[in-house]
Amino acid sequence: MATADNSRDRMEQNTAPRPAAVKGGLHIPGTDFYIDPAAPLPEFSKPHAPAYSAFQAEGNKKFVALLTGKSVVPRFRQLSTVKTFFSPSLQQFHGGGAVLWPEDNIYYYACVFDKPRGKRIMDSPKDDLNLDISYEAAGKPLLTKFIEPAIQLLAELHKHDISHGAINLTNIYARPDFSTTGVLFGEFLSAPHSYEQNVIFEPVGRSLADPLGRGPAKDKHDLYALGACAALLALGKNPFKGAKNGEIIARKIEQGSYGALVGRERMPPGLAEFLRAVLNDDLSARWGLEDALKWMEGSRMTVKPARATAKAARSFQFGEHNYSYLRSLVTAMAKTPNMTAQVLKDKKLLQWLQRHISDKSTIANFERHFGSDKNPGENYDSPSLMVAHATIALDPDAPIRYKGLSVMPDGFGNALAHAVLHGEDNAPYLEILQYQLYNYWFEMQHIHLPDSAALVLEIEKARNFMKQKMVGRGFERGLYMLCKDMHCLSPTVRKFFIRDAAGLLAAFEQMAEDGKLPAIDGFFDRHIIAFLAVHEPQVIEPFLSLISSNNAGRRLTGLMHCFAAIQRKFDGGPAPQLIGWFIRNIRPALERIHDRRLRQKLFEQLQKMQDTQSFDTLLNVIDNPGVINADRKSFFAARTEFTVLQNERMHLQKLLAHRHTLGSDKGRQTAMLVSLGLSSLMILLSVLSYYHII
Template identity: 25%
Template sequence: MAAPGVMEAVELGDRYEIVPSKRLSAFDSGMAEAYAATDRVDSSRKVFALIAPGHLANRGLGIAPTRNAAGNYLMWPVASGIVDWPVGVEGSEVLWGRRPVFIYGIPAGEKVVGANNQLPTLNESQLLKNYLQPAVQMLRDLVLIGLPHRAIRPQNLYYQSGNGGDIMFGDCLASPPGSHQSAALETIDAAMADPIGRGGGSAAEDIYAMGVTGLMLYLGRDPVANFTDEQIINAKINSGSFSTLAGGEKLAPSLAEFFRGVLCDKVSDRWTIKQLEGWMTGAHFNPTLPSVPQRASRPLKFCGVDYLNKPALAHGMSRHWNEAIALLTSSDFDNWYKRGFGDEKAPDKMMRIHGLAAAYGPQSGIRDRAVSRFIIHMGGHLPLCYKEIRTSLTGLGAMLSHYYERKEKVQQIAEAMRARLPHNWFEEQPNLRPEEMQLRRSLETVDKVIDRQGPGYGIERVLYELDRGTPCKSPLVADYYVVEMADLLPAMDAAIPGAPHGTLPMDRHIAAFIATNMKRLMDNEMIALANRNDEILYRTAILRLLAIVQRVHQQYSLPRLGQVVAEMLEPVIAAFHNTGMRDHIRSEIDKHAKECRFDEMLLLLDGEGSLKKADNDGFAAAIQEYANLERGRLWLTGGGLTDTARVRGIAHKVAATTSALACSASLAAYGVFTMLF
């Protein structure tokens, strides 16, 4: 993650130093990489840093500073934030960006999992005292702040001290939730999803993972280590998680009760924290029967496997997409679905699914949409599946963000959303979790923007709407981990020296990021930004957006951005007609660029402003005056004074006038003469 050979230390605040050249891979956590760090204030304290991925939202940044560590049973960061970080090398130059970081104290004890991934074996007493008691307390503490751990696994456990005794749980903040869990440790629906698309989950997923981890520690091994992920999921669907993971093992009666309770596949029947605490103090609960799907009257063979229930077939179809398309057109599937489960309404359901697949989306994708809708219908709470996409609804934003550079995956996600497959998934659920209900409301916004073509809309807007913590992916600032509007303008200012000359401080990602994160509607500004063919309107619209952001966050120490904006506005200035006014505006723009006052620049250049109005009025008057002069010139050059007809007419008029005057003079002279004589 860090550029190799960078010796310069990186600072977090005034207290911690991180050394990019010193990796501590033993403390890596999922997608987060560990590096050596020092505490300037307390040099005796041994700490390390976890650098989180720079392309994904990170839930820990907002949570870590709000509380202290959860007792002694959970590693909790002593500091966190976003730091400058070397992200690459270009020639002899180190390229710097920004990354999320969490500072942890180095555990006093060893990792629970030894060399070669060797698991210890805990007896019943040790499991209860050293593992389950710390686990229940840790989960209780996390429930109080509404934070699922989502990284409970043997490889993320440490001893409190030495190589035995009480166990503590490792980092849960630096990597996306559930992204590094094996299929054995995840519930059926989460295991089926792409690891990056498993979503935040809840305490119910943590209780399940705690149970699987406890079983592995009790057995001293992973009971499904030789299974593929597909085999594990199929076995869990067909036989239940408890039977798959512990069915063949000899367990003490009290432990069998515990593992049945926490490994129940039906969330409503799975033990809660309260039940766990009751069991720890001696309470007993009725055995929870495995929740297995309804079996068909006869099996359906698909890709060499016999399927006897709908969820298992749905999972198989999601893994073998092209074969699933062929399956839906076969009489075998038609007969199995209609006659295998005693459902009189099965033909109507099939007709409805095919009808909806045809109703939403282009003709070319009907078969893919039909497969997806059948998987949703048969799978219950299994993930949304479409071609290569398998994701929980709450993990859809992380999925889109993670695969954003892979156009085929982005296209598939967009197709699934345009086909209203997320809506279909919600409609098939008997109950929704609070986080799913909140996402359902977000989809209403997504529906309005996904097909709009202008800046601030489209798939870029969908990306930021689905997960508000997603960093801005504009090529200009992608390395600077901009998740807050307050960081946008400073990041642009810092990124400008590395950008090609002439780069404008706006693109579709920046526009979508602003439109999503501003606390008011930005439709008018986005409409103005869509005038890409009108260079004057487009550049003025960019200035207006930057001015709005600056007005909210009051950031003015942006010298490089100010200069780039001034250069960007040169065509806008050149569009003024009055030379003196252009010189005046250019001088004012240069002054405001040094102070980075975008509002003041906008006042000078606004198409509705007084300067533009005066320039337009003056230009209109000049045009009229020029037109008048041009008409006079054309008249003269066209022989207006020497035209024969005109000269003859004038001569006749002059002769008549002269004659009249002569006559009048003669009459007057005659009158005088008669009076005198």
């Protein structure tokens, strides 16, 4: 996630006055760059991102802008870090922003990079190399101009907790005189990790996953890709020229990665040592970045021999083909779940494994659900779930394969985000969560994966949130938890490619300036609330009950509190247009004030604050605790007095309702008392007269 300083800079840029138009250029908001829509650069384009010439208003240097975000989600979280990162071996990133492309009237996220020197070493994975070299021709420069700079680059990126994830010969640039100049490794921000990687440059397990479901590349994955590139450069040709992905994977399974890439070609000892170490198909034996650095410094390193792919003495017939390699068989099984389910039920596969496969750990995994004492037909309602369990058990290095999906657990979020981005059916993804196939995948692993516990916990949290229906929870919350790079998909702000709370405030300020703010009940939908709850919970959760209220006044107050919290967190980015809109529509928020004269006074005070840039200043007027409490006390006192007067009024009304008899009871009582008094007086006088007292 971007730091507060980076987010504040972006807020200030996005809300700053727009620069004057430059002839022939489309401005990229938040930067001083312009794109020339009439100057495409097909030699730098990518399948997911067309390239165009970019420039600055001042200066003659030319840049390349890649238009991404339509088909894939860029690595938004790493933009700010990579922008400040410099290496002579890496294509420099200068900034980016959302642009409305005139050709198709669609918003893209434009990423600006240095224009690469030289040309791509390979135009496509099916082509041959553009450089007419081999190791003998290149000599030592292959190490000094390619391998060593690449290792140094990966080490520098690692210090920033970043991996490349796009090292392949279609993304590496060089001049024809390769032996005297270095190479430039292309950008990696415009697409998710490993999305651009052809199976040539991926280990077998990851190459079996969908490109969007491979998950983040680790240093061993980058080194594997580097080794594959170095092998092709040393050969001076592409041994897989014209081959399909399935053919390449099959050759790697049968021959091992080193054998498939290098074949019988003899490599100089130093290069051969490096290639065998980084192309090792056993992840635990493959060199990591620390090993590569030691090797580069001249230390003697141990290269563990690659574990040979076991070939069964007798093949297994599946469909119309016979398979001698278990991994090839499992790959075919994953594609035909109904046929595979039948094979699992009749136990023929179990018998073949026990007789012809020597990997006892894999057989033990398989027997947990498909042993001789198990009945898969009764234990599974779904053939797809049965096949998913079986393929994971038999090939734990491969991805989760379920109903046409093929995803690594740590690539699940990116794959789900892609499905949502394109409106695809997400039911299979939800079923993977429901059946907890990610948990099963980790249980089947032969080696301990350090990040497994944290990843499972995060997926479980997301799964639980998806079960809840309340605002701030639900599917949207789980989506943003699983894919932290996903920008906010609310229809209100989707075109702005919002990556954090600061960007959200800047987007609403821009909409206020353009006069395109939504109605108050459409300000924050489920997507915006869930997005903030994941990325900046402290600015949304304390005010969630207000924002989700059906009362317009409470909703207005909650929104202002949220925007004020964003301004405080990101150090006061101004929002005068948005605040002006709230002031003009403030009356519902003042309805909580009981004193009408005070309410009008506050309204008039607010109308004089049109130039205010801080939401806190606004809240000091409409949500001031002292004013609110004093108004409440006055209201309670007035209500008590009103109650007393109301009771007296009701009593008088009751009496007046019987005014024809009003006073008769009192009169009778008075007459009786007068009569009693007179009678008593007469008796007293009589007694006194009798006794001659008077």
